Structure formats: structure tokens, C-alpha cells
Amino acid sequence: MEGVKIAKESDARGSFCPGPLMEMIRLVRSANVGEVVAVISGDEGSKKDIPAWINKARYELVGTEEVGPGASRFLCRKNH
């Protein structure tokens, strides 16, 4: 995700479902409108959970990328 400025990032590896999603919700809440936040999760369920929440809350999933073995980084823009 080059060129995307990340305002806040949290590494939630080692946290279990629904921990990484809760972390994403907290980060988005604490961000200003327009900012992008990122959460790294090692929980396989997050791959479905975090995008489902972003969609429900009508934010923007900027991208998902693999970061090391069994971990993904999710980028979410607080667009409203």
C-alpha cells in the first residue's frame, strides 16, 4: 500500500477473535474523518470479519496485504 498515509496503526497479532476487529473499530473511532488507519491481524477470521464490518459501517477498505507468515494488514479510510 505505497503512497497511502497511515494516521494510526495497531499490531493486533496474538489477539484472538474478535480482538483485531475491536481494535479496528477503536482506531477508526479515534481517527479524524479522511484519515486511514491500519490493523495487523494474525487471526484468519479477520479476513472476513474486518471487511464485513467496514462495509456495514460504510467506511472504505483501502486495501489488505499479507505481512509475514499468517498475518494481514487491513487499511480502512474513515470517509465520513
Add this chain to the structure above:
Amino acid sequence: MSDKLSIVLFSGTVDKLMAASVIASGAAAMQKEVTIFATFYGLFALRKGDWKQNRRVSKDFEDYGAQFLRVLEEKKAPSWLETLRNAMDIGDVKVKACGLTMDLLSIKLEDLEPIVSEIVGVAHFVEEASGGQILFL
């Protein structure tokens, strides 16, 4: 799709308390109105501080109980109570106590974890849950 989820928390075993708090978290995240109606052993488990020594597991998987509890500790999984508190932070989750259990066991609201907001009767619960999904755990 219904926008309400009501959980009848009857069991007080750690495994079912975890299931209830994780499901409540997911529902809260997905913007559902969540009500947990704690009754019988589910209410026992909500007595102040009880979670610290509660090591009960479901009878049907009792032989896995010790292993299950050890893994939770080793992997530093948050307690069910912490998971429930987090769910309340991010969404609309209420925990209500069953009046019958409170009366039978002479428990008062102040004897319970502060996450429990009020004591209600079954009719109130059924009315509030109507039109939504109900889980019995």
C-alpha cells in the same frame, strides 16, 4: 435482517460465557442491539469477582476442560468478562438480570458485576426480544 439479538445466558461455564461474549461482540460490531438476559447459572457467573475463580466447563466436554482452560491462560486470551466489556464499549450491549434468580438466591444488583444494568422479569425480556433473534446458551 433483524437488527436485534437477544441472548438468554443460562449457563455459567467459562466456555459458554466466552461464546456469549464473543457473539455479543460480533453482533455489536455489526450494529445490532444486543441484550443479554442472565438467568440461573449465567447470573451466578456475574456475581462480583466470580469470574476470577470460575473454572467450570460444560459437562459434555468436561474431559477437555483442563486443557481448554490451560490454553486460554497460555495464549493470554482475554477473559469473557473483558470481551463483554469491550463489546459494550463499541456497541449497544446491555446485560440484564433475571428477577426470579435474584429473588430465589437473595442477590442484589450491587452484588453483581457493574456491567449488569438492571433487574427485569421474563415478560419484559420477551417483549424486548420480540421481532429479533434469540439465542439460548
